[in-house]
Amino acid sequence: xxxxxxxxxxxxxxxxxxxxxxxxxFAPPLIMLTIIGISYLSNQGGKxxxxxxxxxxxxxxxxxxxxxxxxxxxRLLQSRKIALEPNIATGIAAVKSGRLDAFLYYPHDLVRxxxxxxxxxxxxxxxxxxxxxxxxxxxxxxxxxxxxxxxDRQALQILQQPPAVTAVTYRDGRSYNALAQMVAPGAxxxxxxxxxxxxxxxxxxxxxxxxxxxxxxxxxxxxxxxTLVWGKILSIISLGLIQVSVxxxxxxxxxxxxxxxxxxxxxxxxxxIPLDPEKLLWALAFFIxxxxxxxxxxxxxxxxxxxxxxxxxxxxxxxxxxxxxIYIVPLIINSPHAPMVTIFTYxxxxxxxxxxxxxxxxxxxxAEAIGSLAVILASISxxxxxxxxxxxxxxxxxxxxxxxxxxxxxx
Amino acid sequence: MHTETIVDVEAFxxxxxxxxxxxxxxxxxxxxxxxxxxxxxGAGKTTTIRALLNILQPTAGTLMVAGTRYSPSxxxxxxxxxxxxxxxxxxxxxxxxxxxxxxxxxxxTDAKTRALKYLKQVDLAGKAKARFATLSGGEQxxxxxxxxxxxxxxxLVLDEPTEALDPVNRALLLDLVTQHRDRGATVILVxxxxxxVEQLCERILILKxxxxxxxxHVDDVKKQFGGRALNDIFLSLHQxxxx
Numbered sequence: 001x002x003x004x005x006x007x008x009x010x011x012x013x014x015x016x017x018x019x020x021x022x023x024x025x026f027a028p029p030l031i032m033l034t035i036i037g038i039s040y041l042s043n044q045g046g047k048x049x050x051x052x053x054x055x056x057x058x059x060x061x062x063x064x065x066x067x068x069x070x071x072x073x074x075r076l077l078q079s080r081k082i083a084l085e086p087n088i089a090t091g092i093a094a095v096k097s098g099r100l101d102a103f104l105y106y107p108h109d110l111v112r113x114x115x116x117x118x119x120x121x122x123x124x125x126x127x128x129x130x131x132x133x134x135x136x137x138x139x140x141x142x143x144x145x146x147x148x149x150x151x152d153r154q155a156l157q158i159l160q161q162p163p164a165v166t167a168v169t170y171r172d173g174r175s176y177n178a179l180a181q182m183v184a185p186g187a188x189x190x191x192x193x194x195x196x197x198x199x200x201x202x203x204x205x206x207x208x209x210x211x212x213x214x215x216x217x218x219x220x221x222x223x224x225x226x227t228l229v230w231g232k233i234l235s236i237i238s239l240g241l242i243q244v245s246v247x248x249x250x251x252x253x254x255x256x257x258x259x260x261x262x263x264x265x266x267x268x269x270x271x272x273i274p275l276d277p278e279k280l281l282w283a284l285a286f287f288i289x290x291x292x293x294x295x296x297x298x299x300x301x302x303x304x305x306x307x308x309x310x311x312x313x314x315x316x317x318x319x320x321x322x323x324x325x326i327y328i329v330p331l332i333i334n335s336p337h338a339p340m341v342t343i344f345t346y347x348x349x350x351x352x353x354x355x356x357x358x359x360x361x362x363x364x365x366x367a368e369a370i371g372s373l374a375v376i377l378a379s380i381s382x383x384x385x386x387x388x389x390x391x392x393x394x395x396x397x398x399x400x401x402x403x404x405x406x407x408x409x410x411x
Numbered sequence: 412m413h414t415e416t417i418v419d420v421e422a423f424x425x426x427x428x429x430x431x432x433x434x435x436x437x438x439x440x441x442x443x444x445x446x447x448x449x450x451x452x453g454a455g456k457t458t459t460i461r462a463l464l465n466i467l468q469p470t471a472g473t474l475m476v477a478g479t480r481y482s483p484s485x486x487x488x489x490x491x492x493x494x495x496x497x498x499x500x501x502x503x504x505x506x507x508x509x510x511x512x513x514x515x516x517x518x519x520t521d522a523k524t525r526a527l528k529y530l531k532q533v534d535l536a537g538k539a540k541a542r543f544a545t546l547s548g549g550e551q552x553x554x555x556x557x558x559x560x561x562x563x564x565x566x567l568v569l570d571e572p573t574e575a576l577d578p579v580n581r582a583l584l585l586d587l588v589t590q591h592r593d594r595g596a597t598v599i600l601v602x603x604x605x606x607x608v609e610q611l612c613e614r615i616l617i618l619k620x621x622x623x624x625x626x627x628h629v630d631d632v633k634k635q636f637g638g639r640a641l642n643d644i645f646l647s648l649h650q651x652x653x654x
Contacts, residue, residue, distance in 0.1 A: 006513050006514060213497045214493070214496045214497035215497060217493045218491055218493060218511070218558070218559075221481075222511075223514065227483070396461070396467075
């Protein structure tokens with residue numbers, strides 16, 4: 001154990017001293033914050049510009065209509081200073097000549113024919129609002145007409161603007177918000193996939209570096225291959241925990257300080273996320289199990305190759321399996337017991353992500369969880385001796401890649 | 412007079428697939444001597460060393476270090492400089508030397524103290540925080556040797572230690588080896604450099620195509636070959652048709 005601790009100490013400290021590690025740790029949250037910030041500012045700017053433009057347009061635009069449907073309210077048209085055209089051809093000609101900014105045609109059968117808009121081009125941002133203006137005019141006309149027969153103000157308001165909806169759903173007699181339930185276990189899945197990709201380079205270089213530097217042979221006289229491999233695995237896990245902390249701790253602190261400010265899509269407040277202990281335990285088990293499995297596998301595979309470049313090309317194929325289950329998310333949500341989902345749940349390379357996804361959507365039964373976790377643990381127990389043998393024999397092969405058969409057959 | 416041995420190899424055989432690399436090799440290394448282990452490229456020297464240090468498993472025979480099969484738990488007594496060697500290219504040399512000291516049984520504080528002392532001894536104290544890759548070739552070799560001897564091992568196994576060294580650094584390295592021998596350490600020197608062998612070694616073994624061709628005290632070997640120099644003996648053994 002002492003040797004393992006020494007390997008972990010050396011590997012972790014030297015990695016923490018590298019700028020690249022901190023760059024990859026801080027880059028994802030910073031990029032995410034930057035994108036959210038830019039998106040927010042852009043939306044706000046676009047919204048304001050759009051509103052200003054629409055207001056200006058309403059004041060200056062010259063619009064005419066031809067109403068064969070009979071649904072447009074004449075007073076409303078007059079109040080908006082919207083003229084009437086005698087036929088479609090004159091309306092289109094007026095737009096083409098520049099006399100009108102827009103000509104709106106409402107046919108007799110609006111349900112089938114729809115509204116036709118002929119308008120001067122105003123650029124990609126503004127031109128589509130002719131369409132909404134046309135629909136809005138029709139809607140307000142109908143509401144104005146109906147309003148004569150309705151005395152209830154609230155009913156009128158609802159006609160003009162649908163009310164907000166707040167849903168409370170129940171499962172097993174208890175209040176159950178499916179979206180909110182997904183947040184906490186889903187975070188483990190996001191962390192798992194993030195850490196696998198962030199640490200992939202460290203995983204690959206952890207053994208190839210010692211092979212490239214020609215230090216592996218000396219180290220093998222100081223510690224057993226299995227000890228060194230455990231040291232590598234625990235180093236990467238420690239670094240993974242540091243990276244998760246870098247992402248998670250600021251978020252947790254923010255939540256503690258401003259619990260009501262963050263709201264997810266669907267109106268779920270982060271301060272009110274339900275924490276289901278069973279789901280969280282499974283999520284933690286699959287997060288740790290999956291991370292150890294991929295780390296061990298990559299450490300072992302990396303030791304087969306003469307250098308990190310060659311290893312990287314091959315290992316990309318192995319790593320991508322962690323992401324493959326993302327492509328069957330709709331199937332996992334709608335049909336969690338479909339054969340493909342079952343295969344992915346028990347196939348070692350896809351099991352961690354699939355189980356984390358199933359757990360996130362609340363479709364992972366205890367039997368499936370135990371079975372999938374057993375597959376991952378069995379895979380780890382095979383991957384560790386493989387990694388140790390690969391490191392031991394790969395360390396002596398500086399110029400070529402070892403084959404799987406060669407690793408198992410050597411004595 | 413009874414001589415205590417530190418390495419005992421008996422009927423060692425090594426096969427890789429159908430190819431026999433080492434055939435029935437037996438020899439021993441005495442405590443406190445510098446032992447020359449010679450042979451042309453591909454003779455099986457490195458394979459023998461790797462089997463002795465338990466990096467490779469022998470096909471047959473026994474290879475003992477200090478009366479037992481070598482295991483990493485004996486790292487404190489071993490300093491090994493492999494033929495294909497290097498250190499962490501992007502780490503400060505002080506950190507690397509400290510780590511290798513720790514891996515050979517020292518605690519972190521002691522290892523760091525010894526690393527600093529060694530760097531001072533070889534005029535590299537000012538570069539303790541420099542990355543290995545930024546050092547000159549000669550400086551890198553000094554650090555490399557330091558990583559082998561920092562823990563003051565009882566057995567030094569040096570595979571081609573002076574390869575690619577300039578005369579100044581070569582002399583420095585051989586001086587360090589001699590100092591270690593004088594302090595009671597045993598040295599196995601794997602080399603092609605017969606002048607080094609004549610200068611340093613008490614006994615030698617010449618391996619030819621995996622078979623022991625010559626083994627014994629340097630003076631006895633020379634007598635056996637009519638008083639010829641080791642270089643001539645080595646060449647005559649490797650001339651076409653020599654057996």
